[in-house]
Structures are given as structure tokens and as C-alpha cells.
Amino acid sequence: MSTIIHPQNHPVPLPHHRHLFPTKPPPYPPCSSSLSFPKPKPKSHHHRPLLLASTTAFSCHTLYYKPHICNDVNSLLTLLNLSVQYSDAELAKAVHACSLKLQEDTHLGNSLVLAYLKLGLFNHSLNVFASLSCPNLVTYSSLISGFAKSNQGSKAIELFMKMRTEGIEPNEFTFVAILSACIRVLESELGFQIHGLVVKMGFLDSTFVANALMGFYWKITGNLRLVFKVFDEMPQRDVASWNTVISCLVKEGMYEKAFELFRVMQGIGCFRADFFTISSILSACEGSNAFMKGKEVHAHAIRIGLEGNLSVNNVLIGLYTQCGRVRDVAVLFESMPIRDVITWTQMITAYMEFGLVDLAMKVFNEMPEKNCISYNALMAGFCKNGEGLKSVKLFIEMVEEGLELTDFSLSSVINACALVMDVKASEQIQGFCLKFGFGSNVCVEAALLDMCIRCGRMADAEKMFRIWPVEHDNSVVCTSMLCGYARNGQPDEAVLFFLRCRLEGTMDLDEVTLTSILGACGTLGFEKMGEQIHCYALKTGFVTDLGVLNSIISMYAKCGNMNDAIKVFDIMPVRDVVSWNALIAGHILHRQGDEALAVWSAMEEAGIRPDTITLFLVLSAYR
Template identity: 45%
Template structure:
């Protein structure tokens, strides 16, 4: 073209942005300005889209500056593009709010962009306030709220997440009643909302609606359907949907839905089973960084070291080790599997470390109760350009209960520096960790004062921390106080009923104890059963107390009977105070003998060769009697026994445990 006007330049500029060729779009814009053609509103809007997709805050801010100089910031389309850009890439939502407030004319796109910005920054209530004040709404507005509900359910309490899901479902109902357009985004959003609400009946109704309205089958809708079915207790329907999957090119999305759903629900064995089926079906080419990170997380949660090592090797062969997320997941996996030295080695060999890497390493040390080492790591972080986050502080504060000498002064310093130096407001979790540290070092009066002065209402977590610290350093007054508040705060929680029943049992009020448990059963409540598992080959072997379902149960029980006698000859005496039932002494001893952790350890002893470590994981804290038994067992057999319970690792060698060193 011999002559090009602004429309010619804008046409090519918009075309490049549409094709995702963002670098070329900015180069073309530079040529446009060099040629003397002034930019207009149709030039700046696609440039902001290019900045949002291909670049970031610096380029977007430069376009914003140009709009100010040229007087185009007040233009409706440019203003809307700026709001959309800052909602995604701004340092805070105030960037988007500032543009919105200066716009002389606003339309539904402006209001929806502001609402989206609040949702992106997790300010759900403020987003809803915008929604209520909007003079006009369209289906995009509703989709923004629906999507926002779903994305903001992560990292919050289950009850709050369920409320978000139910609010999302209510919004969808309103969309249907108002006759608004139902897009693929809407359908995916309502399926996600239903999954969060975890309401089986509601999920069936929504599923029926999706079929009746003739929504097109897309990988994302079908994946959301699978996820919803799993989270609403419809596992059979989820697997049926998977078998009917019609998108061969995106089969990995379906696999990933099953895998991630099982992982998030804590069904780790099911997640491993799903992954192994995927692996054996020759879908290895679909294993990406995200799936690999998820599987490493499952291996860590289960303590499945052998499979974790295989995934580490797979990552190395597939070229995924350079991915930051995979490297961090490997550190976390080894730490949770008890291989602390390997976790440290992987950390040291990482070419680039971010805050997640440091947090993963600190967590590994925390599981091994190595408080002094964590404080040393903290001193290294303070010298780095990395800014610690709330998780870092939570981990380091918690480590102060495991130091070799009283570290309450250091804990106070850390807690105060959160807001004063780093601008991080302490959450309930930080207060709970601080209370636990104070209790562990015997500062119960200060712990009680801290709870009384909390700016937040003391939650169940805070009182449980105080109660747990009483187990480390007995204090009956504080124990009764913590229990009193727990019973008042969570009267409908199954663990509260168990706690009440145990209190009665400890006082020998057996009738009251049994009455409490009967009431619990009548209300359909069940406590989490104690469960332990160990590994042999590539299989997980799980046990409950007095469990005889294992194919080798006869050998396990016979071997355990012999081992118990050997340990008793060496001085082991069953501690029946841990049996809170009104039965004869000989029956109490029988209950103790076949706890899940003992059965799992016995299976490990039968199956492991000379010099091999026995690895056992328990889903709750190991009782004092089992701990004592493991010490005697390690001395009697000469084996190293590694047990991970909900409190961390216990490494038993030669009659001693690492937690008492």
C-alpha cells in the first residue's frame, strides 16, 4: 500500500493480536508511530489485550501512559480494556477501581470488568456489592460471578466453600429464570459450583438440565461433569462418563479429572490406581508437568517412596526436571516419605529456587521435628531477595516447638515481624501455631492471654492447639479450658462427641461415655477410624485395628503374637490407660495388641529383607503404647522402623525413637 491510514494499521494490528502474535503487534505499533500516524481508541484496545496475554504489567502501564497523553483514557472502549487489563495484571484491585471511577461513561462491560477484578483478588463480598449496584447485567456478568465463586473456594474452610457453591447454584437458577444465554462457560461454572457444594441430589438435577438443554459436549464440560460426580459421591457415574469419553485428542483431560478429583478428596489410593491405569494404557505421552506434580503429591501424601522414586526417574528422562513445579514437588515428596537427606540434596542441586522450594524444604525438616535446622534456613531466607509469605511464617513459627532449647523469644519475634516488617496480617492458623509453641514450653498463662487478646474470634483450631500442647506438657487446668471451648464451638462435630466420650471414660463415667457414643451413632456420625498402611513392591497394604481382611492375616497375627511375647520379656508392658472402654483388664490388653500400626509394622517385618527399613504411615497420632512397642520392636528385631503419623516422623532404631533425642 502506498498510503496507509489509521484504519489500515489498526486492521493489521488487531489481526496479529487475534492470532496471538503479540511481539509482532507491538513492533507494528512502533512502526505506526514512526510513520507519523496517531493512535486512536481502536489501536490501544488490542494493544492492552496483547499486553495482558503476552507480556505483563510493564507493557500495559506503558499503553496506559500513552492513553493519558493522547487523551484517550476517558474513551469507553479504552477504559474498559484498561479495567480488564488491571483486573488480571494489576498489583492490587485499586488499579482497576481507579480507572473505573475516572470514566465519565460506563456500560455493562465496565461494571463487569470491575466485578471480575474484585473476584480475581479474592474480594467476593465487594464483587457482589458491585453486582447489586449494576444498572444493567448480561450473561457475561453472571458468568463472571459464577466463575468467581468457584475460583475463590480454594484455600478456605469447607463450610465457606460449600456456601460459595450454593450461591453459585442460586445465581445459575436466576439466569435460567431470567432467560439469559447459557454458554459453555456458564455450564462449566455451574458444574464446578455443584462440585463445591457436594450435594448429590442437586448434582443429579444439574446433570439432567445439562443433558436436556442440549449443551454441546466439549472436553471441559465433560471433565467438569466427571469432577462433579466424584465430589458428589457419584463415583460410578463418573467412571461411566469416562468410559463414554468422545474426545480422543483430549483423553488426558479425562484422566486428569479422575486423578485430581481423587487427590483433592484425599482418596490417595484411588488416585494412584487411576494414574497406574493411565500409565499402563500407553497414555504416557499425555503426562505433562501438571499431572506429574499431582502424582508426586499423591506419593508424598501416602508416603509411597518407591513410586515417588520412579516418578523422579520418569521426570528426569522426560525432561521435566527443569520445571520449577516438578522440582518443588520432588522435594516435598521425599520429605514426606522420610528421605530427608534426598530432599535436601534435590534442593541444593536445583538451578533456580523460588519461595515454594524453600517452603517445601522447611516442611520436610518440620516433619522430622528439626527446629534448629529450620531457624537456620530462616536466617538464610532473610538474606535473600525472596519475600517470605504467610505459609513460610506458619512453618517457621511451628518449628519453635521442636528446637533444642526454649525458643519462645524467637517465636514472639517472628510473630510480631509478620505485620510490622513484612506486612502480613497473622491469621487464625498463625495464632494457633504460636499458642502451641507457648504451651509446649510451659508458658500457658501467656498462651491464655494471647487467645484473650486475639483480634479474631478464637476458632476450634486455636483451642485444639492448646489442648495438643497439654499432651506435650501436661496441664489439667488448660486441658479442661480447651475442651470446654471445643465442646461449645463444635457440638455437632463427630470429633467433639468422641472427645466428650473420652472425657467421661477417663473419669470412669462409663454410662455417660456410652450414652454419648450412642447419640453419635443415632445421628449418623462416625469418627475417622485409625488406619495404617505400609508398602511392598508397588502395592499399598492397609490395616484397621483388629483387621483380618488381609490375605496374609494368619501369618501377621501369628508373627505379632510371638513378637509381643519377645518384647514383654525385654520389659515392654502394655499401657491399658489408652483403652477408653469399660471392659476387663485382659480385654483391654487384647484391644491394644492389634492396633493398626502394629499390624502394618508386622507385615513389614515379614516382607522386608535384611537391612531394609520398614515404612509405616498412620492417619492419626500414634498412641503412647504403640510408640513404646515400636521402640522394643526395633531393639528385638534389629530393624529400623520409620512411622509417619499426623504429628510427623518417628524413626525407631535400637530401642530408641528420634522424637526423644
């Protein structure tokens, strides 16, 4: 669009939808301190004269300015800064149009490139770049950084190669930008070459470049040794350097090492922890269940003035949910000066963890803004608390409102159908997943197979298992199939399936697998096979699992070997109501009513609260 600037002899009120060049742009909006700067409304594309004005010319009073022909580079630079400050793309385009009438100025050209990048107008920035007769290092660095930050790493790499071809040497800002681009497109080989160039040109002493290299090595290779090699060789470090290595340790689950490094950082004295440092250490406390240490870090955050920081408080909610009490979470939430959608979603998750479904629903209904993650948290919470029907209804609401459906959304509703054990509903949700193309997702497929098993649709589960992709790990679905055969009254198929998977090496033996196969052995009376599974559990350390021990007791009892069942029961370090029920049921199975009642009396003396199964077994002992 051509830009026409009309000179006028008399001051006229400025309409808010036009742009005028003031004689001297005011540094701050005049008059009122409570001004708001609304984003400009979409402009009409009719051909009409365009008047340019600084966006700072808004106030509670009507202002008057004489239009001024802008042939001054400094004025254009000022307006360009204002266009970025107030996200005014039309003003930036108008400044660009005015600049075309002037002699080429490298500084103005670079500022235009940068302004367009900040406004998200990448094609416009490339047009300006193409029009420059001699783009310099600043031009290239701005473009590479802008495209890298906007997830266009390939374009950033292309620009870097062009810069090198033209003989322009990169600086530390260029290196940081290109390393970010390598991370975006997972370009490890180029990243290694960039590291070599950094060493060759002597930029390894730059803290910013070293920090970028540590980020590259962690995100691309996940190799902590390389990260620490760069960190140890740094002549100078800043807070970002320490934050990088601490966060890498936390993500790797090396919590004690992260705590140690945090103490070293604090001991140096010249580094003050920021919100990122505190958030990482609090995540380490959550991951290691170090509740008291987490409270100490919380106190330290308050001492250095981070008690109102949103990121820190969001991590604290997760920590107190994991290690604390519901009152701690509620008090923290109420005291937060700022909340975002993550805060509200974490509160839903927290209340669901504590079993307070009504409070979680209340928080959800009070949320000022909801997204698919909020819905997913509520659906997962319903499933966790056995409210499968509510989870299904919420999913229907998501579909009706046109919200984004993720893998997690579908996995949650599939688990809800499994809880409800409604065959018709399970068939409908499976059809929905296949219709909308989610059937090829591994997580969704595994959840669908488990749902079919729980709903008694073993024939459909077998079909899904037979066409399971070879390239995907099938140890999880093998365990699901084994549990399905055992749960649906097919112990023979369970044993055969178990033996076949062991021969093929496709099943990992864990607590769930051992519990299922021990149950099948007990049902079939396969005591010898059960003994072998018992020996395997002893050898691999699974006898420390309460569920496995309960299954061993039940297996020996069902096979008629009450002596071994009692021996296993007596050596158990911890017993729950299921352990006592298994032993009572074994005595009743072998018509040993007196022994069953004696176990019942011992259970009462141990202070174990009976459940409905216990009471039913005790009544059966009197027959």
C-alpha cells in the first residue's frame, strides 16, 4: 500500500484509527497514568490516504499534532520501536514504506528486520533482508535468532550457511542462535561442528555460548558427562550455568547430586538463586519425597523474595500434594497473588489425589480459563477415584464443545469405560478412536486392548494383539493379555500364553505378571510351577512386594499345601487385610473352620480392620 502524508495548516483532532508523525514523539503517554493501549483494530483495505502517527499519542484528552513528513531516520527508528512496543504491525509497515523513499541505511534496515521478526511477520523480514545491498552480522544474527525461536530451525540453519558463504564471521549471539536452531531440528552433527568452530574462534570463554552448548548436549544427546565437561571448563559462570546443570540432574533423577550442587552454588556467595533454581530444587524434593527439605527450600524462597513467584508456587503445589497434607496445598493456593491455568489444573489434580472429588469439581467450575489439559486432569481424577461414568460424561462434553482431544484424553476415557465395564460403551469409544485416526497411536492402542480385557471382550483383545506392530515394545500388552486370561476365567490359556511369551522373550516379569501367573497356577493346582515362580520371586527380590506374597499364600492354599502357605504368611514383614483373607480362605477351602476362626481372632488382635470379604469368610467358617 502506498503511503501518502498530507500536510495541513491547521491542527485537527487525531482520530484513533489513523497514524500521524508528531513533530517530536513524546517519550511517555501524556496526562494520565492509568492509560491502556488497545491493540489496533483490523484496517480496511480500501484505497484511501493513510496518515501516520505515533501510537503513544493516546490519552484521556484530545491531542493535536501537525503532520510532518518523515525523512529523518531517527524518527522512523522511534516509530519502529513504538510499533514493536504496542504490537502495531500496520505502523511497522508504514515505517517500512517511508524508508523506501530514503537512501538505504543499514541500521534502519536491521531495525526493520528485527521489528518484523518480533511482530511475527517473517516473510516481511526476509523481504527487507533481500532488499539490503550489504547485510551485516547483525542482520544475519537477528534473522537466525528469530527463526530459531519460532521453531523454524531449518530456515535458521540455511541463513547461517549463507552467512558463512559470504565470509561473515559469527559472534557469540550468532552461536547461541544457531545452537538453539540445532536443538529445534535435532541436528546433532551440525551442533558438534558448531562446537568445533566455537573452540577454533575462541568463543568457548563466552558464558552465553557455553550455556548454549550445555543445553545442546543435554537436549540432543542426554549425555550428562558432556554437559559437565563444558561446565567444568568454563572460566566464568552465571546463574543460568548453574541452573542448566541442576535442572539436568533433576530430570535425570539424580536428586542428591542436584542438592549438592545447589549447596555449592549457595556457598560461592556471588550467585543468588532465581525462580528457575528454586523451581528445579523443589522438583527434586518432590521426586525424592524429601518433604522437610522442600519446606526448607520454600522458606529460602520466601527469604529471597520469591514467595509470590508463579513458577515457584506451581511447583510447591505439586510438592505438597506429593509429600504434604491437603491443608498445606489449600493454604498455599489461597495465598497465591497470581494464578494461571497450570495453577488451577494442579489444584484439581491435588484434590483428586486426596480423594476430594467434590472440591476438585468446584475448582474446575471456578476456573477463569479452561483448556484440554484441565479437562484431562479432571477425567484422570475421576478414573483414579472410581468415578468412571463421570469421566465418560466429561469426555462427551469435550467433544460437544469442540475441544482438542489428545492421547491423554482418549486414554482417560478408555480407562473410564474399563472401570464401568460397559461392553456397548467400550465398543463405541473404540469405534470413535478408529474413526478419527487415533487407532495407530501406541498408547491409545494399549489402553483399548486393556479396556477390551476388562470388559470381557477377550476375542477382540486377541485380534488386537495379533496385529500389534512388531516395531513397538509389546511387553506391556503381553502382561495385559496374561492378566486378561487370568481375570476372565481362562487359566489354561494364561499358563500357555505365559510359557510362549517366556520362550519368545517378549514378556518382562514384574509384580503384575507374577501375581497373575501365580493366580492361574493356584486355580489349576499347578503347585510345581507355582513353586518355580516362588523361587524366581525370591531370586529377583520380588518377594518384598506385598501383592506377590499374597498371591503366593493363595497359590499354596489352593494347591492344598497349607503348611507352606502358613510359612510364607509367618515370614511376611508387613501384612494387609488381603494377606489375612488369603489364609482364612485357604483354611475354609480345606474345611478347617476352627483354624480359620483362630486366624480371624489373631487378625482382630493385630488391629487389622476387616472388609466385607473377611466377614463373608468368617460366616462361611461356621457352616
